Amino acid sequence: MRLNKKIKVISSLLVLISLTGCSSSSNALMKYSNSDTSVVQYITTNDTDDEYANLLGEDLCVIPLKSDKGGDGNLAAEATLLVNNTDNEMLYAENVYEKLYPASITKVMTALVTLKNADLSDMVTVSYEASHITEVGASLCGLKEGDKINLKDLLNIFLISSGNDAGIAIAEHVAGSEEAFTKMMNEEAKAIGATHSNFANSHGLHDENHYTTAYDIYLIFREALQEPTFVDIIATKSYKVTYSNSNGDKVDKEFSTTNLYLKGNEVMPDGITVIGGKTGTTIKAGSCLVLYSKDKSDKEYISVILKSDSKTSLYSQMSYLLKFIYK
Missing domain, CATH: 3.30.160 (Double Stranded RNA Binding Domain)
Structure with a gap:
């Protein structure tokens, strides 16, 4: 699937997008600030030929702050969103602008940045930091320091099995360090309009300064779906990989999806x-x-x-x- 248009960003603090096909009959400008305490504000106009017309994004569902269709008792999660991505129509929305922790959904943004900035034929050498995650219960691929693995294979097992060690290995390879990679993640988030998000790592293990919203996840996921490789990976039930360890010996593993x-x-x-x-x-x-x-x-x-x-x-x-x- 390819989407024809991207959001056009005016600055890190101001994104202008259209409401066509989603929730308003008029054209609109949406001011979506990246301030933690800000709210979504709308400036509507009926003039389709005004000076702002060329700044409006297309093919995007925008959900006004007070248009939630929530309240169904069978949907008790903190935030819920369903969008018809073909017609850009909101079907259900509740608390979609509430700041929440994304956990491993973070990995969608990591994959997006990787697909846009790296050569998947690269070989990656796993570092000490990537192979020594100590958080109890953290999902791991079991990578060891000195392992050498193809980046495409690494991205597959990262998304399919949700291994956090693979996330650090990817970040360090693409950007030189995880800190530099998270800067790329935050820049990409702003570029696609997800300005109420902040990423502090490449994998999603908890950090108080690592957050997003359901609407931002929609924007990030929607952008990732433009990458055929991403779609292929998330549709994969299991993945067999062969890589070499620090001694040059082959390691064969199979990873299964976390998607039930x-x-x-x-x-x-x-x-x-x-x-x-x-x-x-x-x-x-x-x-x-x-x-x-x-x-x-x-x-x-x-x-x-x-x-x-x-x-x-x-x-x-x-x-x-x-x-x-x-x-």
């Missing part, structure tokens, strides 16, 4: 095909999920649920949310 729809552990709603997505879980973030799905007419949808209280509840709510496609 692809695994077959969760049943997709009737008439809906889940293509792929990204999961995320930490204590502070709760259980999170962003999905790319299609209906029987091949229309495309992006759905986001943040901070559900359990994995079971997360998938129950996501299946319920996807049924809004036919309501």
Whole structure:
């Protein structure tokens, strides 16, 4: 899937985008500040030929702050969003501008920055830092210091199995350090209009200064879907990889997706095909999920649920949310 237009950024503090097809009958300018305490403000105009017309983005669903269609008791997560990405139409939205922790959904932005800035044929050498994550419960690919692995393979196992060690290895290879890579992540976020996000690492392990919103995740995920390699990876159920360790010996491993729809552990709603997505879980973030799905007419949808209280509840709510496609 290719999307024809990108958001045009005026500055890091001001993004102007159109509301066509989403929630307003008039043209509009949206001031979406990156200040932590700011709110979304709208300046509407009926003049389609005014000086701002050439600044408006196209093919984007913009959700005004007070237009939430939330309140359904079956959707109890902190933030929920469902967008018809073909028609740029909001189908359900609740608390989509609330600042929340993304957990491993962070990896979508890491993948996007990597695909835009790196050669996937590169060989990556795993560092001490990448191979020594000590946080209890952190998802790991089991990489060891000195391992040499192809970047495309590394990106696959990173997204499919959600290994945090792979995230640091990718960041260090692409930018020289994780700190430099997170700067690239934040620059990319602003460039696509996700100005209420701040990334402090490449993997999503908890950091108080690492946050986003459901709407920003929509923007980031939507941009990533323009990369065919990204779509191929998130649709992959399992991935076999061969790489070499520090002694030059071959290591063979297979990694399985964390997406329970692809695994077959969760049943997709009737008439809906889940293509792929990204999961995320930490204590502070709760259980999170962003999905790319299609209906029987091949229309495309992006759905986001943040901070559900359990994995079971997360998938129950996501299946319920996807049924809004036919309501």
